[in-house]
Amino acid sequence: MVNAEIRDAGFLSELLPSVTEQLSKSGRSKRWAEDPVAWAEEYLGLEGQVWGKMRETMYSVRDNYGTGVAASHGVSKSYTAGLIACWWIATHPLGETETFVATTAPSKVQVDAVWSYIRSFHMLAQARFEAGLIEAPLPGYLTSGAEVRWKLPTGETIAQGRKPPDNKSDIAFQGRHATNLLFIGDEATGLNKDMLEAGDNIATGARNRQLLLLNPTDPSCEAAKMWPRDDDTEKRDGRKRWNFIRISMCDSPLVTLGEGIDLSKVDGMSGPETIERYQEKFAEDDPQYISRVLGLWPWGAADGILFSEETIARAHRTCVVPDSEEVYIQFGVDVARSGKDHSVVYQARFGQVWEMDPETDKKVKP
Numbered sequence: 001m002v003n004a005e006i007r008d009a010g011f012l013s014e015l016l017p018s019v020t021e022q023l024s025k026s027g028r029s030k031r032w033a034e035d036p037v038a039w040a041e042e043y044l045g046l047e048g049q050v051w052g053k054m055r056e057t058m059y060s061v062r063d064n065y066g067t068g069v070a071a072s073h074g075v076s077k078s079y080t081a082g083l084i085a086c087w088w089i090a091t092h093p094l095g096e097t098e099t100f101v102a103t104t105a106p107s108k109v110q111v112d113a114v115w116s117y118i119r120s121f122h123m124l125a126q127a128r129f130e131a132g133l134i135e136a137p138l139p140g141y142l143t144s145g146a147e148v149r150w151k152l153p154t155g156e157t158i159a160q161g162r163k164p165p166d167n168k169s170d171i172a173f174q175g176r177h178a179t180n181l182l183f184i185g186d187e188a189t190g191l192n193k194d195m196l197e198a199g200d201n202i203a204t205g206a207r208n209r210q211l212l213l214l215n216p217t218d219p220s221c222e223a224a225k226m227w228p229r230d231d232d233t234e235k236r237d238g239r240k241r242w243n244f245i246r247i248s249m250c251d252s253p254l255v256t257l258g259e260g261i262d263l264s265k266v267d268g269m270s271g272p273e274t275i276e277r278y279q280e281k282f283a284e285d286d287p288q289y290i291s292r293v294l295g296l297w298p299w300g301a302a303d304g305i306l307f308s309e310e311t312i313a314r315a316h317r318t319c320v321v322p323d324s325e326e327v328y329i330q331f332g333v334d335v336a337r338s339g340k341d342h343s344v345v346y347q348a349r350f351g352q353v354w355e356m357d358p359e360t361d362k363k364v365k366p
Helices: 002-034 036-042 052-063 077-090 108-130 193-202 272-281 287-292 309-316
Strands: 066-071 099-104 148-151 157-161 180-185 209-214 242-247 318-321 329-334 344-349 352-356
Touching: 002 036, 036 052, 036 077, 052 066, 052 077, 052 209, 052 242, 066 077, 077 099, 077 108, 077 157, 077 180, 077 209, 099 108, 099 193, 108 148, 108 157, 180 193, 193 209, 272 287
Parallel strands: 066 209, 066 242, 099 157, 099 180, 180 209
Antiparallel strands: 148 157, 318 352, 329 344
């Protein structure tokens, strides 16, 4: 009897570390599912890099059906979106009907901006696993191409990034649903009504979420209709389950020198020098300054429509082919009012807009 009790005690002493580890692992997984910042700091080792507005955005996605982020330039917008996507996959049950992340943006380049961070975090997790710092890497593998996908070894797709198909922006993710679904729309000033409604159409479950991120340059865009104006806290268009966040360059840890942030890890962000450059270029009441530095919509601005760098670059890659041999050209003048604004003379040509091949510089009919 005594020997049996001794054997039982020995067995329990051997079993105890395993039980303790399993309980610790279970508690850690539960905490990470409830705290995306803790997951980022402990699992990915990003301690000292998750700063104030990033934290606010991550917790908002956890707590609200919809989160809208209007941000200035250079404040980790796409980085944060990629981080949230990885946390979502890491802390929910795997399987394309269980958990899914859908990301979109107006162009393939903009889709790839978020997915470049998703890919980096996936590689970081793998490296930390191989170094023995975490118990498991992020699941599956990532593809590339016209559509980027995150797949499990079984072939199931658990995340997908794509731009709206040409002339079919309302069916980019048609029919896609999951118990835990996260829809991310980056550069949302360029998403039209159909694409924004596509997010509503797939994020229908109780545990579904939406995240829209943008630079608030165009107050006439479809996404702007969702935002409350100034101090008006009432959400318009029935968006009462949405939380709206503004990120100014002044919120950057390089400006606030936030406690606990490793500034050497965030030195690529906008800082005091960036703000000074904008102040030299624009008056502080200029729509460009209001949107790109302060992260505010330039409501009511007379010249409120501000084109993105990509739109301007694409315009430079086009030419006008006249409809007939008789060419009509009209000139117009935008007269400056005051401050650092400039008067602009422009010409309008009538015909078809063709793109130019960047390699041959020849006209390419659309």
